[in-house]
Amino acid sequence: MTNPNVNFKDRLRALRNLPAFFKLVWASGRAMMAINIVLRFFKAAIPFLLLFVGKLIIDRVVHLNQTHDAFAESYLWKLVAAEFALALLSDGLSRAITLMDGLLGDRFANHTSVRIMEHAGLLDLDQFEDATFYDKLERARQQTAGRTILLSQVMSQVQDLITVGFLAAGLIAFNPWLIILLIVAILPAFLGESYFNDQTYALSRRQTPQRRELDYLRYIGASDETAKEIKMFSLSRFIIDRFKALSDKFYLDSKRIAIKRSIWGTLFALLGSLGYYGAYVFIIQQTVSGALSIGELTFLAGSFRQLRSLLETILSRFTSVSQGAIYLSDFFDFFKIRPRIQNADRPLPFPDPIQQGFTFENVGFKYTNSERWANRHLHFTLHPTEKLALVGENGAGKSTLVKLLARLYDPSEGRILLDGHDLREYDLNDLRKHIGVIFQDFLRYQMTFSQNIAAGNIDEQTNKELIYRSASQSMADELAGKLPGGYEQMLGRRFAEGVELSGGEWQKVAIARAYMRDAQLVILDEPTSALDARAEFQVFERFTELTQGKMAVLISHRFSTVRMADRIIVLDKGEITEIGTHEELLAKGGRYTELFELQKMGYQ
Numbered sequence: 001m002t003n004p005n006v007n008f009k010d011r012l013r014a015l016r017n018l019p020a021f022f023k024l025v026w027a028s029g030r031a032m033m034a035i036n037i038v039l040r041f042f043k044a045a046i047p048f049l050l051l052f053v054g055k056l057i058i059d060r061v062v063h064l065n066q067t068h069d070a071f072a073e074s075y076l077w078k079l080v081a082a083e084f085a086l087a088l089l090s091d092g093l094s095r096a097i098t099l100m101d102g103l104l105g106d107r108f109a110n111h112t113s114v115r116i117m118e119h120a121g122l123l124d125l126d127q128f129e130d131a132t133f134y135d136k137l138e139r140a141r142q143q144t145a146g147r148t149i150l151l152s153q154v155m156s157q158v159q160d161l162i163t164v165g166f167l168a169a170g171l172i173a174f175n176p177w178l179i180i181l182l183i184v185a186i187l188p189a190f191l192g193e194s195y196f197n198d199q200t201y202a203l204s205r206r207q208t209p210q211r212r213e214l215d216y217l218r219y220i221g222a223s224d225e226t227a228k229e230i231k232m233f234s235l236s237r238f239i240i241d242r243f244k245a246l247s248d249k250f251y252l253d254s255k256r257i258a259i260k261r262s263i264w265g266t267l268f269a270l271l272g273s274l275g276y277y278g279a280y281v282f283i284i285q286q287t288v289s290g291a292l293s294i295g296e297l298t299f300l301a302g303s304f305r306q307l308r309s310l311l312e313t314i315l316s317r318f319t320s321v322s323q324g325a326i327y328l329s330d331f332f333d334f335f336k337i338r339p340r341i342q343n344a345d346r347p348l349p350f351p352d353p354i355q356q357g358f359t360f361e362n363v364g365f366k367y368t369n370s371e372r373w374a375n376r377h378l379h380f381t382l383h384p385t386e387k388l389a390l391v392g393e394n395g396a397g398k399s400t401l402v403k404l405l406a407r408l409y410d411p412s413e414g415r416i417l418l419d420g421h422d423l424r425e426y427d428l429n430d431l432r433k434h435i436g437v438i439f440q441d442f443l444r445y446q447m448t449f450s451q452n453i454a455a456g457n458i459d460e461q462t463n464k465e466l467i468y469r470s471a472s473q474s475m476a477d478e479l480a481g482k483l484p485g486g487y488e489q490m491l492g493r494r495f496a497e498g499v500e501l502s503g504g505e506w507q508k509v510a511i512a513r514a515y516m517r518d519a520q521l522v523i524l525d526e527p528t529s530a531l532d533a534r535a536e537f538q539v540f541e542r543f544t545e546l547t548q549g550k551m552a553v554l555i556s557h558r559f560s561t562v563r564m565a566d567r568i569i570v571l572d573k574g575e576i577t578e579i580g581t582h583e584e585l586l587a588k589g590g591r592y593t594e595l596f597e598l599q600k601m602g603y604q
């Protein structure tokens with residue numbers, strides 16, 4: 001993790017993110033951004049113009065008090081009309097700017113959310129399993145609202161700087177020392193502000209993992225998916241207590257900084273007021289002595305007051321802009337994460353049909369966050385048209401093996417060949433298209449029955465015939481007949497009118513996904529565990545029939561299913577201990593026989 005302590009230099013450096021940021025904003029709404037800039041430019045000139053016209057009006061009034069000049073009077077009313085017009089314009093511009101900011105902000109938020117999802121879609125499975133990565137993803141995601149605010153902050157900053165330019169020009173024309181007095185009065189407040197922002201940022205970074213935990217607790221504490229278990233185990237209190245302990249700590253840490261900040265802020269504001277009144281006294285003295293007109297007095301006092309508040313706003317906004325820019329680093333850092341599993345420079349097309357099969361050559365694999373080998377010394381070939389079953393106790397490495405086969409991970413040692421070429425040489429998209437996998441923890445999409453099946457090959461989502469056929473092949477079609485909405489029935493409980501399915505029913509729906517694509521290799525990683533013995537037998541019998549001429553890998557703990565395979569691999573602690581047909585393995589009297597006998601006993 002990067003150092004959570006930031007200093008002024010880091011802040012300035014973070015501003016370098018702004019051009020890339022504005023490029024993104026520009027991409028999400030060109031016309032809106034251009035209009036916004038023009039509006040803000042006009043708005044920037046108005047405070048100066050108002051003060052200036054005000055000065056002219058007062059001087060004219062004073063002049064009229066002394067001489068009754070009809071021409072001067074009509075000029076006075078023109079000035080008043082101009083000031084009124086300026087006030088109206090200012091109001092109109094403010095509203096238009098707020099509207100543009102809001103609309104542009106919404107577009108930008110949508111645009112970046114899409115970019116985050118697109119990028120996340122490219123990343124590797126093991127990157128999602130890494131906590132540091134998750135923190136980055138979380139920060140990138142979380143600050144969507146912050147980035148929208150940053151957008152209008154930067155725009156306002158530029159606008160205010162232009163206004164300062166106008167006002168300062170007027171002030172300098174009168175007395176440049178007033179500007180220096182102004183800066184001296186404001187600087188301490190700025191430094192204090194920036195110090196406390198650094199503290200807040202460091203705190204919020206330190207708290208990211210805990211915030212994730214809080215979100216998680218909030219989720220398991222109150223969600224449709226968790227309610228059943230939480231109730232039965234009476235876990236509610238446990239979760240609430242954990243949530244409270246964490247959130248109280250959060251609160252105390254933030255409170256400490258907020259109090260310190262408020263005390264110092266008051267002191268610094270006092271300094272600012274001293275500076276202002278010093279200048280005010282000076283201007284009054286000059287007016288009394290006759291060096292300035294009353295109009296000039298109001299103009300200068302007004303300019304000084306507005307400059308002070310503008311500069312304070314600009315300086316404190318600088319800390320929040322740079323703060324936002326630092327958060328932007330997190331955002332851009334997320335986009336810098338590159339998937340390790342990538343296409344070769346000149347990728348090979350997936351062989352169609354496969355000639356020699358998949359060969360594991362001394363393949364070993366360790367998960368990034370683990371020291372243990374999940375698979376080791378894997379040596380075997382999966383031949384074309386062969387049905388292979390994987391058997392082993394929990395944690396033996398069966399799922400890992402199939403994830404390697406589908407190239408969700410690359411081996412840590414050894415290699416996997418497909419028709420004599422390393423799997424890494426093939427086009428990834430092509431590979432994924434030709435391999436169909438249904439995992440034990442397949443997703444239960446809170447979508448319609450039909451969409452749940454189409455998920456297996458989303459390009460064919462409108463191909464009703466294919467969807468019906470796949471459902472019938474996995475025996476999910478009987479279920480559709482019973483649902484009130486048929487194939488268009490919403491599944492799950494999250495959305496209105498959704499119907500929840502039983503575990504086994506969900507599994508049949510998931511298996512239908514495997515039939516949606518014409519894959520050359522189909523992997524079923526135990527998606528049948530919730531089916532009753534007869535249903536599982538039927539599902540696999542059909543599966544074997546329907547995938548004739550194709551390669552398949554099956555994982556199941558039921559031997560009635562396993563024995564349907566042409567060959568069986570027995571895994572133990574990640575390594576292959578036996579390999580052969582059901583009969584060969586039984587004849588051997590080894591681990592397979594032992595597991596087989598155990599299960600037989602269970603059925604007696």
Ligand SMILES: Nc1ncnc2c1ncn2[C@@H]1O[C@H](COP(=O)(O)OP(=O)(O)OP(=O)(O)O)[C@@H](O)[C@H]1O
Nearest residue numbers: 129367370374392393394395396397398399400401
């Ligand atoms: N994402 C992961 N990160 C770290 N370790 C993991 C991960 N997934 C699995 N493992 C570890 O790798 C080993 C093999 O797990 P795998 O899921 O391949 O076993 P399995 O044979 O499929 O088990 P089961 O029959 O319970 O599904 C286990 O020790 C497990 O703890």
